[in-house]
Amino acid sequence: MQKRTARLHAYLARHRGGLAWGVACVLIANAIVVAQPQVLRFAVDDLYQGVTAQKLGRYALTLFGVALLGGIFKYFMRQVVIGISRRIEYDLRNDLFEHLQRLPASYYQDTRIGEIMARATNDMSAVRMMMGPGIMYFVNTVAVGVASIVLMFAISPRVTFYTLLPLPLVSFSVWFFGERIHRRFESIQAHFARIAAHVQENLSGLRVVRAFALERVQHADFLRLNREYLDRNVALIRTSGAFYPALSFLSGVAALLALFLGGREVIKDRISLGEFVAFTWYLGMLNWPVVALGWVISLWQRGLASWGRIDEILSADASIRTAPNARKPEGRASGEIVIRNLTFTYPGAREPALSNLSLDVPAGSTLAIVGRTGSGKSSLIQLLPRVFDAPRGTVFLDGIDVLDLDLQWLRAQIAYVPQETFLFSATLAENVAFGVDHATAAEIERVGAIAHLSPDVERFPKRWETRVGERGITLSGGQKQRTAIARALLRDSPVLLLDDCLSSVDTHTEHEILHGLEGEMRKRTALIVSHRVSAVRDADEIVVLDHGAVVERGTHDALLTRGGRYAELQRVEQLEEEIEAS
Template sequence: MKSLTRLLPYLARYKSTLYLGLLAVIVSNLFTVATPWFIGEAIDELKRGLEKGSLQHTDLLWYAGIVVGFAVVAGVMLFFTRQTIIVVSRKIEYDLRNDFLSHIQRLPLSYFQNTPTGDLMALATNDISAVRNVLGPGIMYPADTLMTLSMSLVLMFVKDWQLTLLALIPMPLVSYAVYYLGKVIHEKFNERQEQYSVLTTKAQENLSGARVVKAYVREEYEIEQFRKASWDYFKKNLVLAKAQSVMWPLMFILVGLSIIITIYVGGLKVISGEMTIGTLTAFMTYLSLLIWPMIAFGWVTNMWQQGAASMKRLAKIYDTVPTIRDTEQTDHGIDSIKGDIEFKNVNFTHGSAHTPTLQNINLKIPQGSTLAIVGYTGTGKSSLVNLIPRLYDISDGELLIDGIEIKKIPVEVLRKNIGYVPQETFLFSESIAENIRYGDDDAQRELIHEAAEVSQIAKDVADFPQRFETMLGERGITLSGGQKQRTSIARAVLRRPNILILDDALSAVDTYTEETILDRLRNVMKGRTSIIIAHRISTVKDADNIIVLNNGKIVEQGTHEQLVTLNGIYAGLYQKQLLEKELEEL
């Protein structure tokens, strides 16, 4: 429950509305609870009239008017209760969700690599809505319940305290039963949901592996497996159904017990003349008023427990401190960088890995030069370039930009000056223009077209149904690997970066187009720094400096000619490349 105290600042924002809501709860209850009193009076009046033998339509009209009038006031107040307390809960839900996103936006790349997207999604949806339940119904019902309960009890006690006590005997049982069964149902519900995801996974695997299933004639087996999972799900559902089915009948029996006690004991009192028939009627009405508060009591307790558990999970995220951010050592006077990069004895180890990914990297990339990085998969090429926009921080050594320690440069300034094309291209399901505009939000249409021209995606775009406004993804078209890479290059080029990083960003582009792109890039990047990771020699051969990485170390370094004569890894790759070129010309 302690975790819920974190919500107080959120509640404080809507303080006055909430007070108004509570006031509405009180007033609406005053009028609701008073009604049975008048119904009781009316019955007594009726009885008196019958005994006296004089009764007019108008005699009871006053009571009828009160019942309706009170219902109007109570109804209006109830309306205000919902319009304040429940509406506030939705507003806080909105705040919480916004804060959630803005917080995770500050977390480093490594966090997302270690946290399944599904977990974060569950937090943003299920957990926040569990917390919302506490804030809305979780506040409204207890307030309501407390009011109804205390007022009805006072009135009932005034009428007849003995009968009140007797009639109330089953009521705590109602609360406890709801609380207990609610817990069981929640538990069984979760178990059922888990089995449902097992079932979904099973279907998903079977359908995506249809080819293997058919090739090895495993259909019967798969059906049997699915039947088992499905049957398990069936059984879990029945267990849940049992728990759910018991809830209401039990409730009715317990509440019925109260009514029976009232009728019998109250009836005896009426017979002996200790009580009027009107009071008995009022009692019955009060009891029916108390049913819902008793149920709500147990129900709300569960809600609070679940909300607290969810808040605890959310707090864990909110308490994760972003590791890559501006600190005291940041020099906020720096507002741009030129692009002179230097690695001095840099070592880098991923999170909790045992072996370092990069070892003893010494490398100078002067402003305006082009560096190319080659090497086998998994040798640390991507890790090396990821250090420059501070997607990761170096473990030790020094990384200098323009001669300044990288951590002194505000993260935003640093990244603003870098155009980065990641190895795995990621485009959003928005229009092509929007995706390119990611590079520079203020870019005019002409600049976007220009960038698209440089990256050679413009020609493809011309064939799309709505040109640059063509949507990508589910709601639009699917791009080929090469098209994705070229769009992603346009995005980076658009920001006219002082440092451009292409992480194997031309792998799906044919060699002819690649040459054109590189040619255009040379123009655009004149005087700026470029870093290119590639497997093809054709991509890298014109670079000012080429390094070959192997097992996290720089093993060869120099220009194309120098490396070819070195006769090492690079020369080997070059041989193969030559032959491939011949193939192109066949």
């Protein structure tokens, strides 16, 4: 908890100068407001002696001037403090997004995106309210409350004592209700995150939902979640609904005591009528801090609950990062890849995905990796760009352990086409040029032709300026894969990783793409993962994986002659093609 609070204090410390000026404006504004009853006190006592136009004008102008000056400082206190809360929100949102980008893939396997979005929006707003209005009104209520009590005590200690008798009950109410508000709001925010995750998953998978005709089932699930969200909010409303009236009731009791006892003091001539008027005004001013205290406590309880949920993300370990004293070679890598005695187990898994695996890939050569589903092909590919971290001393680029290389430099040397293609909600040209500054139309068209995407683009109404929708929803699976291939080629990195990126294209298109890639392959080191033998026949070396281990290696012809697993894969592939042809 202390560490969590310290992180929050760090954001406040960035703006301590402006915050100090804002708090000063709050105190000055309150000092001016507290002076108003004193002016009224002297006015009533003076006018009680005799009313003149001169007196009325003087006191009216004085009250007007005090109110105007107080309004000016109230304007500044809001502009400064609320402005700082917006800047803190800006800093926090930037830091959160930057941290989310650094978190490893394993974090997103365990955390739903909808929950992250809820914390980045709903919880962020609650933290901003705590850091802005929460701080401003806290200082305001404390300053007004303390000043009012001191000045009331100066007028009549006896009446002040009896008037403040309900104060311990106020403190008890704040403690009793505040704790329950905090717990229930924390529960509400957590449940809202589940709703956001449910909606995000359903909208992303809308085609699947419709394909299985499960709209009613999913809607029923949403109604259940939404009903529970309503019930939790109603429970919070009941708690806060009892909290504020309780504070108002105690304030009313205090006002009743002040009116009765203060009136008696005036009758007995122990205080003047002006002092009684000032006392009741101060008591009225004290009502605001008492009532506002409940709202401020609620703001802080909600803000702290939300901050805890955001801090959980900020505290998540960004385990894949650049090591201290990491090496950043000058220029491009040559592309030599060496893997030595690699055994890799996914976090939380019991069995290793790769076992005692060793490979040598000379710079400029092409290595193909084939095997059945689950044999470890994609796992191997993901270790080079450090999507996951391999054990130290097992994966090398140009003779340097990838763990000892600057992470940004390492990934800049690799063009990666993952198994699951992701496209942004932008134009085709923007998706192909992603990660490449100032790419020209000619360069985009060149890589589009190599990836055999251009024939399809020519049929689009806006050609390369066609928007593809979220995740490329307007494109077919094959078109998305070819877009990803073009994007990797435009990056022009010395290492090219193709992770089963031709699975959604037909055999003819695959042949055209591979023919276009031949010239590009000679310029760089390439690792090709595929379940199709036809896609890897021209590789310099082919390795066959089974249960994370290399069971065969060699050229296409050599492996066929051997009659092992690779030959079996080809026979199965040929049989499937014959069945499809028939």
